[in-house]
Amino acid sequence: AQSVTQLGSHVSVSEGALVLLRCNYSSSVPPYLFWYVQYPNQGLQLLLKYTSAATLVKGINGFEAEFKKSETSFHLTKPSAHMSDAAEYFCAVTPGNSGNTPLVFGKGTRLSVIA
Amino acid sequence: NAGVTQTPKFQVLKTGQSMTLQCAQDMNHNSMYWYRQDPGMGLRLIYYSASEGTTDKGEVPNGYNVSRLNKREFSLRLESAAPSQTSVYFCASSARGADGYTFGSGTRLTVV
Numbered sequence: 001a002q003s004v005t006q007l008g009s010h011v012s013v014s015e016g017a018l019v020l021l022r023c024n025y026s027s028s029v030p031p032y033l034f035w036y037v038q039y040p041n042q043g044l045q046l047l048l049k050y051t052s053a054a055t056l057v058k059g060i061n062g063f064e065a066e067f068k069k070s071e072t073s074f075h076l077t078k079p080s081a082h083m084s085d086a087a088e089y090f091c092a093v094t095p096g097n098s099g100n101t102p103l104v105f106g107k108g109t110r111l112s113v114i115a
Numbered sequence: 116n117a118g119v120t121q122t123p124k125f126q127v128l129k130t131g132q133s134m135t136l137q138c139a140q141d142m143n144h145n146s147m148y149w150y151r152q153d154p155g156m157g158l159r160l161i162y163y164s165a166s167e168g169t170t171d172k173g174e175v176p177n178g179y180n181v182s183r184l185n186k187r188e189f190s191l192r193l194e195s196a197a198p199s200q201t202s203v204y205f206c207a208s209s210a211r212g213a214d215g216y217t218f219g220s221g222t223r224l225t226v227v
Contacts, residue, residue: 034215043205043218051213094212100146100165107157
């Protein structure tokens, strides 16, 4: 079975500071990993994904994430936070060889950006 | 715009009432999913349909039923609503696992 742990339910950073949102996964087979963003009162939007190609993945809005198998991690980073980055972020995992096995989501991390 | 459409966007029910949440996608995706989102709980899978004609239970199926009406449409039914079903419900679809999901904008349901 797959699972995801997001460390920190709430992260607060200053505008212009580094954003680091942590995600650790558990999977019995090589996984596919995803980060989604949810703005208030909206659905989830795909930020980026890892599907066994390059381990450093770039996404939309300047975000990137690095797959580290030895650490079972897929942390999300952005060099410089903008006010518009304030949202909730979800990490998700699915087995990489499973066709359409449903995603398992973490509990989410709310990012606040302080001016 | 192509995507996933959910109706209604908001609903208030009394305990014991029934209702159906509708979901339709126009991307020719094979798989469709229903999740509920509760504060501090992330998204939890209720039911999914890997392909037209099949449905399977997820993590929290009790109190819900689903119908995959055709390739485009996947509905979620609450037969006898309970306050514990107060939540935001999201429908999603995907072509294959590596693509991730496209989500609808959600239905905010309150059961009083």
